[in-house]
Amino acid sequence: MNDAARDTAAPTVSLAAEYAASGVGPVLQQLDDELVGLAPVKQRIREIAALLLVDRVRAKFGLASEPPTLHMSFTGNPGTGKTTVARRMAEILFKLGYVRRGHLVAVTxxxxxxxxxxxxxxxxxxxLKKAMGGVLFIDEAYYLYRQENERDYGxxxxxxxxxVMENNRDDLVVILAGYADKMDQFFRSNPGFRSRVAHHIDFPDYTDANLLEIGEKMLAGLxxxxxxxxxxxxxxxxxxxxAQPLFANARSIRNxxxxxxxxxxxxxxxxxxxxxxLERLTTIEEADIRASRVFGQSPGA
Structure with a gap:
């Protein structure tokens, strides 16, 4: 039998059919719909989903496989969508069978x-018991251990x-989140974490145009x-x-x-x-915005 005949006789799996059956598509679409901008972040999430889907198809062919390391680091300023993306990531992992429950437990x-x-x-x-079968999201993870305090229990x-990240990586994904510079320092001080984190995703600040769109979407939802x-x-x-202190991207706009x-x-x-x-009840007027202290000299919102 020539190579062409062997290729014809070999079993095949439709990747498109696997993708449709997994239910991952609607989750990725929801991520697109609910988060403005963040194109590099969304692309990385799609790439991770593709990797996991292909890994699952490979298993159907009996190819050598082991649970991939899926622990992640999300870096960026507050209000850039890190928790939302973590929640959707938990759903994707559940849809593809990498976690049992697909819930998110967010802690500090x-x-x-x-x-x-x-x-x-x-x-x-x-x-950890609550998070098993899902995703544990640790915000500002660098505060876990305060090196300057000898009596710190972190x-x-x-x-x-x-x-647990090493021994239970087939049942729990940990996402460490925080400011980029502090996370880099944290990883340098704790090499055990760096060796266990496979995916590092940086969340850029929103542009002014992004934030205006986000604000209008927030209002439309209400x-x-x-x-x-x-x-x-x-x-x-x-x-x-x-330009004022404590700016937190979408969170500041919501406030x-x-x-x-x-x-x-x-x-x-x-x-x-x-x-x-109905129009008066649903319309925010200029005076409602301009009454903010931001338009004066005092810091605030």
């Missing part, structure tokens, strides 16, 4: 590290995490809209807020719009007993 140092001898191990193990939590003058005001608000909604409600209430139309 306070959830893992105790304040006295004998307190840390039970806390860390309880969190090292005990780190040792437990490292052991059945609000910006008037033309309010949209112009928000366009000016975004770079002004970015600003929450306050704008509060001002709108008070404005409507103060106008007295007038018949409220």
């Amino acid at each position: 140092r306070d959830d893992l590290v105790g304040q006295y001898i004998g307190h840390t191990a039970p806390k860390t193990k309880e969190v 090292q005990e939590s780190i040792e437990i995490l490292l052991q 059945s609000y809209r910006l008037s033309e003058s309010a949209r112009a005001a928000l366009t000016q608000y975004i770079p002004a807020r970015r 600003a719009l929450d306050r704008a909604r509060l001002r709108q409600a008070n404005r409507l209430f103060s106008e007295g007993d007038q018949a409220l139309t």
